[in-house]
Amino acid sequence: MNVHWRKFLKGELIENGIAPMIYRSWQRSVGYNVNHTEISQNMILTTSQLRELKDAQEDIIRAAESVLPHLGKLLQSANYTVLLGEKKGFILEALGDGPFLTKAQKIHLSPGANWREDIKGTNAIGTALTEDCPIIVSGCEHFVQENHFMSCWAAPIHDLRGEIVGFIDISGETGNHQEQIIGIAILGARLIEQNLRTLDIERQLKFYREGAKLAIDLLKEGFISIDRFGIVTNISPSGASLIGRQRNDIIGKPVAEVFSAPKGWMVNNQALDLHLKNQSGHEIVSSWRRVADESGDFLGAFGTVQLTEPQTAGPVWVGSSPSSQQVMERVYKAAAAPSSLLIQGESGTGKEIVARMIHDFSSFREGPFVALNCAALPSSLLESELFGYADGAFTGSRRGGQPGKFELAHQGTIFLDEIGDMPLTAQVALLRVLQEKEVTRIGGTKPHKVNVRIIAATHKDLKSLVEAKMFRLDLYYRLKVITIELPPLRERLEDIRDLVPYFIQKSCTLNQFACFGIEDNVYPYLYAYSWPGNVRELENCIESMIAMADSHVLTVDDLPWELRQTPDSKRIESPSLLDQQTKQTILAALAQTQGKIAPAARLLGIGRNTLYRKIKEFDISVL
Ligand SMILES: Nc1ncnc2c1ncn2[C@@H]1O[C@H](COP(=O)(O)OP(=O)(O)OP(=O)(O)O)[C@@H](O)[C@H]1O
Known part of the structure; x- marks a missing residue:
């Protein structure tokens, strides 16, 4: 081979005995003016330049991480060096030991050096990268004499698109030449290519997963x-x-x-x-x-x-707090009896829902449910609405007269909302109907028998109205045969967890929107607010959030202004079930003892001072 090399340098033609790839590379080396005795100008990176290059080549280094040690093991104690490099010919990593390593370092066959053909002449690394195929360059096949002492086996590494991204090189002394080592270099390159593919798939998966997450959100x-x-x-x-x-x-x-x-x-x-x-x-x-x-x-x-399609058939009470459970228990009991009933609770707490439920569960359910808001009409009109009027009762009245709500509610339920606003004259007439179970239309003489279940509701304190002589005591007792107290929403905050998804679904169905989600961090704001308008206000709040939302997930930014104020730290957390139940138990004991502390404490089995402390802690007002 030495003979071929010398002949070539002298410009004598070589017919046979030299691989075409080597011959082409020698020709290129001459074209690059490479000095054939020794390399006059190496291209070596400084430590920091090498670090930068390795950072940029992170993929190939990661892909080779698990492969290089295996190649090293295969060639263990055989005095070879295994090299990993990038597409431009720079060596990135070297593995090996023994005397060859020292010799290799002398000719810069080590990390940071570039082994492109135009710098180093014919060599396994540069020629494999130029020819884009695995190659053995042994002894005098190297264009530069100082490299004649070694044999090198190199294989290029390709990415998914088939582009060269690096190389694997195995080098040793010529006396150690074994043809089959090229197989090990090719195997190493293929394994690294596999790992690069896996890295790419992982990235694609991450991309799709993130995309799917975004779409799902x-x-x-x-x-x-x-x-x-x-x-x-x-x-x-x-x-x-x-x-x-x-x-x-x-x-x-x-x-x-x-x-x-x-x-x-x-x-x-x-x-x-x-x-x-x-x-x-x-x-x-x-x-x-x-x-x-x-x-x-x-x-x-x-x-x-x-x-499932919202039940349009009947009203639904949503809420699973202990207070709500107690309300429902009373609703079922009240429905079973025909007695008059008084529902008390702040505006928007669900008084009409409860009235409708009681009607639906009662023996009057086959009859009509007739509702009248006593606060919405002036006194004169209210009475004719309630009891009807006879033909010619007053100027402009309809011919033949008109039945009142009581007659219309016959065999069913009449719901008298805002009963506390009923004028005293109407109260007298109402009391008469309750006592005699018959109505006489205004201006008429003939009484009509009515079988009606009366449910009255008010947000006012009827007892104080009685004391202020604005509500008749006898009517008060007639109505409050059974009472149901609806606690304000701020006293049953747990219901918010049930009501919010329900109102989201209700609003979306009504407006024919697809369903919305809600971020969890919205809830502390909902718990911190005092809800003066109770459940109605919460329903309106959700409706407005849906209308204003930019995406299909409701966020804190969608909250109405008054709710977006910093949540009160005391109530940022949902009240614990234990606290709720303790409060309910205390309230029940106080109700039983008409607000008297000592008997309530005895009932609860705790000291008076403890009860006072608890009353303060739970913000309970005792009359
Ligand atoms: N527990 C509940 N579950 C589901 N919806 C509720 C509940 N409570 C109230 N709502 C809803 O809140 C709104 C107000 O309820 P409702 O009219 O029954 O209250 P109210 O106490 O009668 O109010 P007002 O005193 O102002 O007449 C209604 O749209 C009702 O559907």
Whole structure:
């Protein structure tokens, strides 16, 4: 070979005995004016330049991390050096030991040096990169004499698009030449290419996962995905909000824990049918699309969740706080008796809902439910509305007269809202109807028998009105045979967790929007607010948030101004169940003892001072 090299340098033609790739590279080396005895000008990076280059070549270094030690092991104690480099010919990493390493370092076959053909003449690294194929360059095949002492095997590394991104080189002394080492270099390059592909797939997956996350967050419908083991892998905020649980509380759980899933559903059933009741007792339906691989094996499923069509048939009380549970208990009891009933509670606490529920559950349910707001009409009109008027009762009255609400409510329920605003004259007439169970139209003489259940409601304190002589005591006792007290929303904050998803769904259905989600950090603001308008105000608040929202997930920014003020630290957390129950127990004891502290303390089995402390702590007002 030495002979060929010398002949070539003298410009004598070589017919045979030299590989065409080597011959082409020698020709290129001459063209580059490479000095054939020794390299006059190496290209070597400083330590910081090498560090920068390695940072830029992070992918190839990461991909080679697991491969280089294996190659090193294969060639262990055989006196070789394994090199990893980048596409421009710079060596990035070197592995090996033994005497060859010292010799290699002398000719800069080490990290930071560039082994391009135009610098180093024919060599395995530069020529493999130029020819884009694996190559062996042995002894005198190197164009520069100072490299004749070694044999080198190199293979280029390609990326997914087939572009060269680097190389693997194995070098040793010529006396150590073994043809099959090229196989090890090629294997190393292929393994690194595989790892680069995996890195690329991981990045693509991350990209798709992030995209899917973004899409899910903005998704209008409740969206849920499960893997092949039936574990929930994701749920949209709107889905979690519908179910009434936190996202983190659902993700990672078996789907059967979230829904009531029949066993084996995911293997056998195409159409998955999972049912669920949320905390407010509303039925949630889900529909699923199964995903399978080519052989039909189940990979997972994507589903949408939504509330079943809202029940238009009857009013619904939403809320699972202890206070709400007590209200419902009284509603069921009150419905069973035909007695008159008084519902008391601040405006917007749900008095009309309760009245309608009692009607629906009572023996009067087949009859009509007739509502009248006593505060909305002037005194004269109120009486004719209630009792009707006879033909010619007053100028302009309708011919033949008109029946009043009592006659219209016959066999059903009459709901007298804002009864505290009823004028005294109307109160007298009402009392008569209650006593005699018949009405006589204004200006008429003929009484009409009426069988009507009376439910009255007020946000005012009727007892004080009686004391102020603005409400008749006898009527008061007639009406309050059964009483139901509706606590203000600020005293049953837990209901907010049930009411919010319910109102979101209600508003979306009404406006024909797809469902919205709500961020969890909105709740502390809802707990901190005092809700003077109670549940009605909360309903309006949700409706306005939906109208103003930029995306399908409601955020703190969508809250009305008055709610966006810093939440009061005392109430930033949802009140604990224990606190709620303690407060309820104290309230119940005080109600039983008409607000008297000593008997209430005895009833509760605690000292008077402890009860005073608790009353202060829970902000209970004692009359
Ligand atoms: N527990 C509840 N569950 C679901 N919706 C409720 C609940 N409480 C109140 N609402 C809703 O809040 C709004 C006000 O309720 P409602 O009219 O029954 O209150 P109210 O006490 O009669 O008010 P007002 O005294 O001003 O007449 C209604 O839209 C009602 O549907």
